[in-house]
Amino acid sequence: MQPEQKPIIGFSCGDLNGIGLEIIIKALSDSRMAELCTPVVFASNKSINFYKKMVSDANFNYQAVKDFERLSTKSVNVFSCWEDEVNIQPGQLTAEGGSYAIKSLTEAVKALKDGHIHALVTAPIHKKNVQSESFPYTGHTPYLKAAFEANDVVMFMVAENIKVALVTEHIPVAEVASHITKQGIVSKLKIMNQSLKKDFGITKPKIAVLGLNPHAGDEGLIGKEEAEIIQPAIKEAKQQDVFCFGPYSSDAFFARGQHERFDAVLAMYHDQGLIPFKSLAIGEGVNYTAGLNGIRTSPDHGTAFDIAGKGKADESSLRGAVFAAIDIFRSRNGYADARKNPMRKMSAAMLARAVDEKIEEE
Numbered sequence: 001m002q003p004e005q006k007p008i009i010g011f012s013c014g015d016l017n018g019i020g021l022e023i024i025i026k027a028l029s030d031s032r033m034a035e036l037c038t039p040v041v042f043a044s045n046k047s048i049n050f051y052k053k054m055v056s057d058a059n060f061n062y063q064a065v066k067d068f069e070r071l072s073t074k075s076v077n078v079f080s081c082w083e084d085e086v087n088i089q090p091g092q093l094t095a096e097g098g099s100y101a102i103k104s105l106t107e108a109v110k111a112l113k114d115g116h117i118h119a120l121v122t123a124p125i126h127k128k129n130v131q132s133e134s135f136p137y138t139g140h141t142p143y144l145k146a147a148f149e150a151n152d153v154v155m156f157m158v159a160e161n162i163k164v165a166l167v168t169e170h171i172p173v174a175e176v177a178s179h180i181t182k183q184g185i186v187s188k189l190k191i192m193n194q195s196l197k198k199d200f201g202i203t204k205p206k207i208a209v210l211g212l213n214p215h216a217g218d219e220g221l222i223g224k225e226e227a228e229i230i231q232p233a234i235k236e237a238k239q240q241d242v243f244c245f246g247p248y249s250s251d252a253f254f255a256r257g258q259h260e261r262f263d264a265v266l267a268m269y270h271d272q273g274l275i276p277f278k279s280l281a282i283g284e285g286v287n288y289t290a291g292l293n294g295i296r297t298s299p300d301h302g303t304a305f306d307i308a309g310k311g312k313a314d315e316s317s318l319r320g321a322v323f324a325a326i327d328i329f330r331s332r333n334g335y336a337d338a339r340k341n342p343m344r345k346m347s348a349a350m351l352a353r354a355v356d357e358k359i360e361e362e
Helices: 020-028 045-052 095-113 140-147 182-198 225-239 250-255 270-280 316-340 342-361
Strands: 008-012 038-043 062-065 076-080 119-122 154-158 163-166 207-210 244-248 264-267 286-290 296-299
Touching: 008 020, 008 095, 008 316, 020 038, 020 045, 020 316, 038 045, 038 095, 045 076, 095 119, 095 140, 119 316, 140 286, 140 296, 154 182, 154 270, 163 182, 163 270, 182 207, 182 225, 182 264, 182 286, 182 316, 207 225, 207 250, 225 244, 244 250, 250 270, 264 270, 286 316, 296 316
Parallel strands: 008 038, 008 119, 038 076, 062 076, 119 296, 163 264, 207 244, 207 264
Antiparallel strands: 154 163, 154 286, 286 296
């Protein structure tokens, strides 16, 4: 696969009653999208047409396909996942809305694993109506980890000026401390380090690690996780060639702009990382699942039932997720190519040494 190849980008539709299909239609109505990638939406013609009528100014044209060999490279493709008559109720949390979201997602992930698409952009699902015996997951990230049989993955929030990853994701705050382990932190750091190199083209990534407790434990006065778990994890990760530092007190870290000195930040729990990310991100934030063989991105928001079907949904974050997927696709191809070319590999090593020398001087 050549770096200049136009990637095939798949889209799962998300909750049928949320804003997923609306923002997909809005984003893909821009004809320039088809110049950058070949879009494939996993849904049904009827569900597409339902929301297409609600987006009055959308110039959205598509072709229905059931065979990946017949994809149009010049327009949007809708891969039919069902022919059922679905009762779409914008803004309502229903079992049906969640059920068809999972039909779309599983079909899209299968296509990604089988190599029919090069990357997947997932529209938002709602955790309450998707869980079942056949889908016992709290969200996209744990499902993708299981689907790709990955040892571990990282929920990586990325924007132009800041990248934040999480040790724990969607769990109650009361349970966070029990999920913070040395092994878990080291695993996340190693995945982040590899992803920053392979997916984002950063030769020598520099990663900051936040503490769990206020003031990063304040020398053990406000918690011992920093001294007993986080610091040893940082030490071990460094021994495995991960350039990481900390633990830092999260409030002072972001308030003083220290995140600008690093390529990425590892937060211990959801709100510790996502509140500053969504407050400080320049451009549209994107949720990226690092650690998979495949590429998956998504917008950094939820189903937005309160505005679903009203034509108010902003497609900017989904558009950003598409651009991120394309960039990562190209970066991975370039990374693989560089590993084949000894001269490029030598240049990367020389650059890494130069970065080390600069940091030592500082």
